[in-house]
């Protein structure tokens with residue numbers, strides 16, 4: 001099973017960025033934990049982080065034929081990017097949306113996702129653990145697809 005994890009703007013700053021909201025784990029630490037669990041589940045993992053919307057659109061387009069599923073934290077682009085939504089509509093690759101924080105308990109602008117209704121599942125509010133929970137859910141879903 002080939003999986004890709006996509007991370008959006010500012011997630012490269014995890015660990016130092018608003019730790020009271022996003023926790024103290026760095027993105028590299030989250031990646032290591034997800035890679036370990038993915039290996040145990042027999043999945044290969046590609047890890048992407050970009051601060052650029054176009055690069056993420058390219059990465060979503062690149063999922064087609066190369067990935068069985070994806071885990072996506074589009075960060076602020078979740079709430080704004082019709083281009084990312086269109087890319088997911090185009091490739092039709094199943095994905096789980098993840099957010100470290102509980103976006104529904106935050107400012108109104110964060111309570112709406114342009115991706116959520118396209119997602120196979122949605123995980124938020126569990127901090128770094130959310131990525132592993134998303135992985136478990138995605139693998140389970142793909143195995144029974």
Ligand code: DQA
Pocket residue numbers: 009010011073074075076077078098099100101102103110
């Ligand atoms: C986030 C929530 C977004 O609203 C925010 O812009 C982020 C991180 C999260 O993981 O909680 O950058 O996606």
